[in-house]
Amino acid sequence: MKLKLHVWRQNGPNDKGRMEVYDAPDVSPDQSFLEMLDDVNLVLARQGKDVIAFDHDCREGICGMCSQVINGVPHGGQERTTVCQLHMREFKDGDEIFIEPWKARAFPVIKDLVVDRGGLEKIMQAGGYTSCHTGGVADGNALPIGKDIADYSMDAAECIGCGACVAACPNSSAMLYTSAKVAQLAVLPQGKVEAHRRVMAMTEAATEHGFGNCSNHYECQASCPKGIDVKFIAKLNREYMKALIP
Amino acid sequence: MQLTQSSVGRKIIMAVTGIVLVAFVCVHLLGNSSLFFGADAINAYAQKLHSLGPFVWVFRLVMLAAFAIHIVFGIQLTLENRAATPEANVQVKRLRTGFGAETMIISGLVLLAFVVYHLLHFTVRVTNPEIYVPLGSSGMVDVYVMMVKGFQSVLPVIIYLVGMAFLFLHVSHGFQSLFQTLGLSNDKSLPVMGTTSKLVGFVLLVGYISIPLLIVAGLFKI
Ligand code: HEM
Ligand code: SF4
Ligand code: FES
Numbered sequence: 001m002k003l004k005l006h007v008w009r010q011n012g013p014n015d016k017g018r019m020e021v022y023d024a025p026d027v028s029p030d031q032s033f034l035e036m037l038d039d040v041n042l043v044l045a046r047q048g049k050d051v052i053a054f055d056h057d058c059r060e061g062i063c064g065m066c067s068q069v070i071n072g073v074p075h076g077g078q079e080r081t082t083v084c085q086l087h088m089r090e091f092k093d094g095d096e097i098f099i100e101p102w103k104a105r106a107f108p109v110i111k112d113l114v115v116d117r118g119g120l121e122k123i124m125q126a127g128g129y130t131s132c133h134t135g136g137v138a139d140g141n142a143l144p145i146g147k148d149i150a151d152y153s154m155d156a157a158e159c160i161g162c163g164a165c166v167a168a169c170p171n172s173s174a175m176l177y178t179s180a181k182v183a184q185l186a187v188l189p190q191g192k193v194e195a196h197r198r199v200m201a202m203t204e205a206a207t208e209h210g211f212g213n214c215s216n217h218y219e220c221q222a223s224c225p226k227g228i229d230v231k232f233i234a235k236l237n238r239e240y241m242k243a244l245i246p
Numbered sequence: 247m248q249l250t251q252s253s254v255g256r257k258i259i260m261a262v263t264g265i266v267l268v269a270f271v272c273v274h275l276l277g278n279s280s281l282f283f284g285a286d287a288i289n290a291y292a293q294k295l296h297s298l299g300p301f302v303w304v305f306r307l308v309m310l311a312a313f314a315i316h317i318v319f320g321i322q323l324t325l326e327n328r329a330a331t332p333e334a335n336v337q338v339k340r341l342r343t344g345f346g347a348e349t350m351i352i353s354g355l356v357l358l359a360f361v362v363y364h365l366l367h368f369t370v371r372v373t374n375p376e377i378y379v380p381l382g383s384s385g386m387v388d389v390y391v392m393m394v395k396g397f398q399s400v401l402p403v404i405i406y407l408v409g410m411a412f413l414f415l416h417v418s419h420g421f422q423s424l425f426q427t428l429g430l431s432n433d434k435s436l437p438v439m440g441t442t443s444k445l446v447g448f449v450l451l452v453g454y455i456s457i458p459l460l461i462v463a464g465l466f467k468i
Contacts, residue, residue, distance in 0.1 A: 006336070019336055072339030098337040105330050168341075170348060171327035203254050212330030213253045213323050215347065216423040218436075222341035230426070231433045238429030240254045 001027050001093035005040065007052055008100040013108040019098075022052075029089035033076070034059060034066060036088055037099075053112040061085040061225065064160035067167070068113050069100040074164035074223045082162065082225040102163055104172035106210035117163045119209040120177060124161075126205035127198035128181040130190045149187050156184035158226040165220035165228070171212030176220035178202050179236035180228050186239050196243035199236060256319045261424040263316035268421060268446075270309060271413065275453045281466070285390035289381060292389040317358060324351040346419040346447075353416040360409030367402060368392065374402075394468055397461040410454045418447035 003024040010017030022044075027036050034056050041051040057065040066083035070076035076086045091097065101109050106119040157180070165176035182199050185191025191198070207213075214233060221230045249255040277295075280287040295302065346353070367373045371387065377395035381388035397403050422443035425431045431439055460466065 008336070069335050069337070072335060072337035073341065077339070077341065098335075100335045100337065103331070103333065103335050105332050170331065170340075170343065172330040173327070200248070200252075203252060207253045210330055212327040213257060215323075215327065215350065216419075216426045217340075217343035217347050219340060219343050229433050230436065231431070234426050234429045234431050236429075237254060237258070237427055241258065241429060244248060244255070 001029065001088070001091070001095075003027055003036075003091065003094075004096045006096065006098045007112070009050075009052070009112050010101070010109050012111060015109075017109065019100075027088050027091075029087070031088045032059070032084055033068075033070070033086040033088065034084050053110075053114045055114045056084060059084040062160060064162035067102050067115060067117070067162060067164070069098075069102065069167060071098050074102065074167040075162075075225050077223065080225055080227045082160075085225075102167035104163075104166050104169075104211070106172060106174070107163065107166065115163075117161075119206075119211065120161050120163055120166075120174065122209045123174060123178055123202050123205045123211075124181065127194070127201035128185070130185065130194060132190060132193075134190075143189060145188065153184050153187050156180045156228065156232050159184075159224075159228050160226060162225060164223050164225060166211060168219040168223040169212065169214075170217055170219065171215055172210075173214045173220075174206045174211040175214035175233050175236070176224065176228055176230065178206050179230075179232040182239055183232040183235045186235070195239060199239040199243050203236070203240065256323055257427045259315060260319050260323070261427040263312040263319075264420055264424045266309070266312040267316060268417060268424075271417075271450055275450060278457060279453070281390070281393060281457060285388075288390050288393070289386075289388065293384070293386065296386065313361070317354070320351065320354050344419065346415040347423075349415060350419060353412040356412040357409065357416060360405070360412070363405055364409070367396065374399075390466075391468055393457070394461055394466045397458040403458045403462055406458045407455055410451050413454070414447040414451040416447075417450060418444040421446045 005022045005024055006019045007022055008017060009020045022040055024036055024040050027039070031039075034054070037052060037054060044051045055065045055067050057063040059066075061082040061084060064082070066075075068075070068083045070083065070086070075081060075083050076090070078086055078090060099113065101107075101113045102115045102117070107115040107117055109115050159177060159180035161177065163174075163177070166172055166174050169175075182195075182202060185198065186195045216230075216233075218230050221228065249259065277291055278288075280291040298305075340348075363373075371378045371392075374396060377392050378387050379391050380386070397406075420443070422431070422436070422439040425439055426436070
């Protein structure tokens with residue numbers, strides 16, 4: 001099929017940036033979205049033109065690198081799907097597709113569709129860990145943890161840190177990401193010890209690194225490729241209130 | 247101070263002051279509906295409130311504080327959120343949020359303007375001198391006459407209709423939002439609360455606008 005792409009081009013954080021139009025003349029429905037872009041770039045490279053810069057790594061939906069707003073929705077709006085797992089069969093011949101980077105003050109554009117998502121790392125560094133020596137692999141059920149709790153923690157731990165929640169949020173808030181990290185540890189014995197300090201430090205780091213405040217729009221959950229639930233934000237709020245009480 | 251400076255702390259303050267405001271608009275509507283029981287009922291209700299003496303002032307101060315705090319933090323948080331989002335994408339498609347949620351600051355500021363007008367109209371009583379007539383020799387204003395005459399002209403009626411439309415918008419997002427902010431929701435309750443929130447907003451809307459509309463319809467005679 002034949003597609004027309006409107007792609008955001010920007011030469012670094014201080015460039016103003018603009019949309020440019022490219023043709024994708026021969027797209028197979030079996031291609032992934034990134035493979036389609038690879039083909040467009042191949043043509044650009046052969047013509048000696050500047051290729052479209054975009055982030056990617058695993059291309060199997062687990063690393064969280066691919067970060068594109070497609071037709072106004074981070075990751076393109078297919079439920080629980082990253083850009084790399086989005087396939088061209090979702091589009092039809094003659095479609096015009098708008099491809100843009102994550103937009104947030106906390107995510108400066110490095111080039112074209114590549115943004116610096118280091119702010120998420122700063123939130124993680126502020127408290128997304130437990131300060132204990134884990135030693136070797138523990139015996140199976142040495143530390144009994146109920147299945148419901150293990151499941152709850154695993155659901156939160158599904159977050160791959162892609163930042164779509166920030167890009168989707170009208171306030172550029174990182175609350176869904178932060179809440180997933182807080183919740184995943186807060187329910188486990190290893191994480192409970194530092195739960196108070198963690199929720200304070202991580203929410204503070206989010207503000208410090210330029211992310212907005214949560215207004216409960218729930219846009220984050222709608223575009224999260226891992227379906228992280230906003231119930232974890234309610235959990236974060238509970239953890240925060242517990243931490244306020246000395 | 248964590249509570250007054252942090253992101254989550256200030257949201258909690260928004261939610262708690264939001265509860266005070268929502269509770270007020272509900273109780274206020276119940277009080278106003280004594281109009282439906284006639285002139286004596288609404289005047290007796292007004293008299294009862296005034297007879298509370300100093301408590302009236304304690305109550306007013308609490309309301310004023312909640313309102314002021316809600317407004318100050320509401321504006322502050324909104325400004326920070328705008329600053330965090332420099333320029334939108336060329337294409338923006340929202341999947342889940344709604345008009346009410348995206349216009350909280352606008353509906354909030356309209357409500358502020360409405361409350362100022364409402365207080366001048368019915369509490370300080372300066373906008374329409376012809377509607378404030380004494381109730382017998384009690385030294386009080388006849389609240390029944392004030393309400394009925396107050397909605398004889400077009401402007402106040404329109405202002406109240408518009409004000410209440412914005413109350414609907416604000417509460418239809420705000421009510422469920424405060425439960426989430428206070429950590430009182432989960433994946434099962436959230437969709438239910440979303441519907442409940444719109445319902446609460448709708449009941450407030452219908453309840454409040456029924457008063458001017460029924461007066462305009464000529465249901466209440468002086
Ligand atoms: C009758 C008057 C009002 C009622 C009943 C009311 C109620 C509420 C409620 C319940 C919330 C949700 C709190 C939460 O998310 O936890 C809220 C949020 C909000 N209110 Fe009001 N409010 C009123 C007046 C105002 C006024 C006058 C303003 C003016 C600035 C305002 C601005 C806001 C804003 C901006 C938010 C969203 C805050 C955020 O999402 O971060 N409100 N309101
Ligand atoms: S919560 Fe979802 S959208 Fe946000 S960073 Fe994690 S995986 Fe991405
Ligand atoms: S490239 Fe790894 S998740 Fe898309």
